[in-house]
Amino acid sequence: MKNFELARMFEKIADALEIKGENQFKVIAYRKVSRILKDFPEDIEKVYREGRLREIPGIGEGIAKKISEYLKTGEMKKYREALDGIPQGLLELLDIPNLGPKTIKLAHEKLGVKNLEDLKRVIEDGSLAKLPGMGAKKVENIRVGIEMVERKGGGERRFPIGLVSPIVEEIVSVLSSIKGVEKVIPAGSYRRCKETVGDLDFLTIAEDREKVITTFTGMPMVSRVIASGGTKASVIERNLGIQMDLRVLPSESFGAALQYFTGSKAHNIKLRGIAKDKGLKISEYGVFKGENYIAGRTEEEVYRAIGLVWIPPEMREDRGEIELAMEGKLPEILKLEDIKGDLHIHSKYSDGADTIEKIAKFGKSLGYEYVGIADHSRSVKYAGGMEIDDIYKKMEEIETLNKKISGITILMGTEVDILQDGTLDYPDEVLEKMDFVIAAVHQGFKKHVTERMLDAMDNPYVDIIAHPTGRLLSGRTGYDIDIEKVMKKAAETGVALEINAYYDRLDLDDTNSRMAKQMGVKLIINTDAHNIGMMRDMKFGVCVARRAWLKSEDVLNTLPWNDLKKALRRWTS
DNA sequence: GCCGTTTTCGGCCCGACTGTTTTCAGTCG
Numbered sequence: 001m002k003n004f005e006l007a008r009m010f011e012k013i014a015d016a017l018e019i020k021g022e023n024q025f026k027v028i029a030y031r032k033v034s035r036i037l038k039d040f041p042e043d044i045e046k047v048y049r050e051g052r053l054r055e056i057p058g059i060g061e062g063i064a065k066k067i068s069e070y071l072k073t074g075e076m077k078k079y080r081e082a083l084d085g086i087p088q089g090l091l092e093l094l095d096i097p098n099l100g101p102k103t104i105k106l107a108h109e110k111l112g113v114k115n116l117e118d119l120k121r122v123i124e125d126g127s128l129a130k131l132p133g134m135g136a137k138k139v140e141n142i143r144v145g146i147e148m149v150e151r152k153g154g155g156e157r158r159f160p161i162g163l164v165s166p167i168v169e170e171i172v173s174v175l176s177s178i179k180g181v182e183k184v185i186p187a188g189s190y191r192r193c194k195e196t197v198g199d200l201d202f203l204t205i206a207e208d209r210e211k212v213i214t215t216f217t218g219m220p221m222v223s224r225v226i227a228s229g230g231t232k233a234s235v236i237e238r239n240l241g242i243q244m245d246l247r248v249l250p251s252e253s254f255g256a257a258l259q260y261f262t263g264s265k266a267h268n269i270k271l272r273g274i275a276k277d278k279g280l281k282i283s284e285y286g287v288f289k290g291e292n293y294i295a296g297r298t299e300e301e302v303y304r305a306i307g308l309v310w311i312p313p314e315m316r317e318d319r320g321e322i323e324l325a326m327e328g329k330l331p332e333i334l335k336l337e338d339i340k341g342d343l344h345i346h347s348k349y350s351d352g353a354d355t356i357e358k359i360a361k362f363g364k365s366l367g368y369e370y371v372g373i374a375d376h377s378r379s380v381k382y383a384g385g386m387e388i389d390d391i392y393k394k395m396e397e398i399e400t401l402n403k404k405i406s407g408i409t410i411l412m413g414t415e416v417d418i419l420q421d422g423t424l425d426y427p428d429e430v431l432e433k434m435d436f437v438i439a440a441v442h443q444g445f446k447k448h449v450t451e452r453m454l455d456a457m458d459n460p461y462v463d464i465i466a467h468p469t470g471r472l473l474s475g476r477t478g479y480d481i482d483i484e485k486v487m488k489k490a491a492e493t494g495v496a497l498e499i500n501a502y503y504d505r506l507d508l509d510d511t512n513s514r515m516a517k518q519m520g521v522k523l524i525i526n527t528d529a530h531n532i533g534m535m536r537d538m539k540f541g542v543c544v545a546r547r548a549w550l551k552s553e554d555v556l557n558t559l560p561w562n563d564l565k566k567a568l569r570r571w572t573s
Numbered sequence: 574g575c576c577g578t579t580t581t582c583g584g585c586c587c588g589a590c591t592g593t594t595t596t597c598a599g600t601c602g
Binding site: 026273285 | 587592598600
């Protein structure tokens with residue numbers, strides 16, 4: 001699939017044109033296409049073959065031609081032209097804070113700067129400061145920007161949502177308990193439920209602004225205060241080093257500010273364009289007709305003022321949600337309360353921390369109708385994989401517990417390993433006796449994983465493939481796999497693919513989940529919990545599903561067990 | 574480069590801040 005490849009090329013074209021000083025709207029158009037391609041849920045090559053490129057909003061005649069050219073010939077003239085005369089090292093300078101394309105262009109043309117080393121040199125010898133429009137302070141800011149980039153080792157630092165979530169909860173709880181504080185809401189990509197966040201934005205309405213701000217900057221978790229004024233403050237959190245901003249707002253603009261600071265940027269830009277067409281203006285202070293404030297107290301008000309229904313934050317990425325909201329046709333996306341159970345939980349029988357009884361009771365407290373105990377299979381020695389004899393013991397225990405505990409059904413499952421030769425770690429006679437079977441790759445990440453997964457799906461007892469790409473957000477790239485082939489086979493065989501809700505996995509991600517839905521693949525959200533606390537991670541899996549616009553009926557574990565049974569392949573075939 | 578119930582040409586989000594300026598350009602979120 002060439003989606004990402006093309007996205008990267010257009011991104012580079014945009015960077016290069018920006019430095020060359022091309023019309024900025026052209027640059028924006030290329031960036032937009034890059035973003036669209038990055039999370040487009042279909043193979044762009046397929047769209048091209050079917051002649052549908054122009055149907056994608058944001059792709060016009062020019063870009064469609066360039067995509068076609070590349071897919072046909074493997075070359076893109078525009079790409080070569082745009083990058084002509086632009087050294088690679090120059091493009092990388094765009095990542096430096098306080099240094100933008102105009103200054104890069106200036107330094108390149110007047111001082112021959114080609115890369116970071118050159119840039120440092122012209123800062124040191126003072127020649128950069130002498131250029132027109134430049135000065136000592138600007139140069140100093142650029143120097144600080146370089147330091148920041150070098151400290152974090154390049155690229156922007158992002159944190160898995162599950163790591164920042166406890167911090168957010170604590171801050172909301174501390175600030176909410178202050179007298180006169182009406183609301184504390186985390187905005188930004190955290191509110192949009194992205195799998196990772198770069199920083200945290202908190203918005204609040206309070207009588208005593210100063211009290212809120214000093215409480216915020218004085219919390220023990222704060223290691224450094226960057227700025228602290230009358231209406232806002234910025235701090236660095238101690239453990240992760242994540243930046244956190246707080247804003248105290250008047251209630252009449254709270255909705256507008258919440259809308260604005262929730263983003264995404266692309267969503268907001270489109271919204272403001274629509275407002276403009278209607279002779280209105282949206283800013284973080286409200287919706288205005290000329291000088292007159294007409295809305296902004298709540299988000300609903302803001303959206304309504306420009307003729308839209310309120311849009312869930314998870315959908316705000318300018319992927320077509322605004323058009324649907326205009327027609328009042330937004331889909332009803334999955335809610336956490338729709339989830340009726342979790343089929344991927346490890347117990348003490350393998351590497352889980354808790355007994356099956358404890359898991360069942362906790363599941364019941366979450367409002368579940370069933371929990372599925374899926375322990376590791378025998379060859380996964382490091383994770384206490386179960387021998388076949390133990391499986392029968394476990395079955396007996398589950399039978400007993402099901403009689404003892406009412407209101408929840410415990411299901412007997414396994415997370416059976418897909419071995420390096422593509423066979424499964426238990427014989428069919430064992431798998432047959434399970435309520436459900438999850439198959440997963442835990443070893444040999446680079447050894448023809450695609451074929452092994454396809455083989456596993458040919459086994460009639462396999463119901464679910466766990467964490468289908470194997471990636472970890474903390475850094476592991478995952479299996480060497482052709483995920484489209486896996487999805488295609490899953491759609492054919494009726495095997496479900498798992499959205500793994502563990503915060504470091506979130507695999508499938510939202511783009512892949514969208515693609516899977518498009519291809520008719522069954523999906524299920526499981527936590528892969530190794531202790532009962534982790535069963536709460538279900539919310540992160542639901543985030544992925546909501547960002548993928550999945551509806552309740554797109555996710556298997558919104559069904560009661562009797563219906564889920566009919567949806568799992570083993571019980572239908 | 575994209576796009577059109579005001580437009581096939583002339584628009585394209587908004588505001589804050591900073592530093593360099595004497596009215597504004599660049600960068601950021």
